[in-house]
Amino acid sequence: xxxxxxxxxxxxxxxxxxxxxxxxxxxxxxxxxxxxxxxxxxxxxxxxxxxxxxxxxxxxxxxxxxxxxxxxxxxxxxxxxxxxxxxxxxxxxxxxxxxxxxxxxxxxxxxxxxxxxxxxxxxxxxxxxxxxxxxxxxxxxxxxxxxxxxxxxxxxxxxxxxxxxxxxxxxxxxxxxxxxxxxxxxxxxxxx
Numbered sequence: 001x002x003x004x005x006x007x008x009x010x011x012x013x014x015x016x017x018x019x020x021x022x023x024x025x026x027x028x029x030x031x032x033x034x035x036x037x038x039x040x041x042x043x044x045x046x047x048x049x050x051x052x053x054x055x056x057x058x059x060x061x062x063x064x065x066x067x068x069x070x071x072x073x074x075x076x077x078x079x080x081x082x083x084x085x086x087x088x089x090x091x092x093x094x095x096x097x098x099x100x101x102x103x104x105x106x107x108x109x110x111x112x113x114x115x116x117x118x119x120x121x122x123x124x125x126x127x128x129x130x131x132x133x134x135x136x137x138x139x140x141x142x143x144x145x146x147x148x149x150x151x152x153x154x155x156x157x158x159x160x161x162x163x164x165x166x167x168x169x170x171x172x173x174x175x176x177x178x179x180x181x182x183x184x185x186x187x188x189x190x191x192x
Contacts, residue, residue: 002143004060004068004086008049010142017141024134025093026052035059038073041168041175046071049086056099060086061167069159073169073176074099080163080179088155091144094135096152097124102160108180110157116185117153 002010011018011029021027031051038046038059046059055075060068070089073079082098083089092098097120104120106112124131139146147155160179169176 002087004049007086007090007142014141017138020134020138021090021093024128024131025138026054027058027090027093028052031057034075035073037171038079039170040071040166041170042166044166046169058082058089059169069167071163071167071169072099072179073171077171077176078179078181079169079176081159081167083155083159087142087144088159090138090142091147092152092156094138094144095147096149096156097121098152098156101153101156102179103181104183104185105157105180106184107182108157108161108178109184110154112184113153113157114150117149119185121149 008029011021018029022030027050029050032048034051034055035046035048035057038048038057040046040061044062046061048057048059049070050058052058057073059071059073061071062068067085069084070082070086071079072082083092096117100120101113101117104112104116128134136146138144163178
């Protein structure tokens with residue numbers, strides 16, 4: 001897998017990929033300031049690497065076993081481990097409506113997450129008919145894999161389940177809520 005530094009350099013030096021990540025997937029390397037002031041409860045440092053439209057931040061943790069885990073912190077005060085390294089995180093970001101999959105996880109139930117992912121996949125394609133092409137283009141440019149949604153959900157669940165205690169995000173000492181939402185589907189109208 002490519003290193004985090006190599007991937008970030010590729011994104012910076014490839015304007016078309018930078019644009020696709022920003023517009024189709026909400027991974028904007030020009031919004032690194034979104035993560036200013038955030039840390040881990042353990043006191044370990046975080047490096048802001050990207051932001052997203054709603055004010056959330058993607059942050060790299062210190063190296064562990066040759067990899068730099070990625071945490072996400074939302075502007076609503078939820079956060080946790082997204083993946084074991086940036087390559088894994090980007091595969092999840094381009095292949096899955098991951099944020100909503102966590103939000104509609106029934107408190108972290110893997111089966112509920114799989115059901116949510118199937119519904120979210122349909123709406124993601126309706127909202128952006130080119131999303132699969134965009135994902136394939138980003139994956140090819142960054143030497144990433146395009147994985148089945150079911151596999152991505154398994155990886156996302158495994159990572160988010162390891163948030164506590166080492167990857168618990170804090171802001172000025174205040175701990176963020178865990179990444180798993182309590183609902184199993186949208187409250188108004190359910191899945192359509």
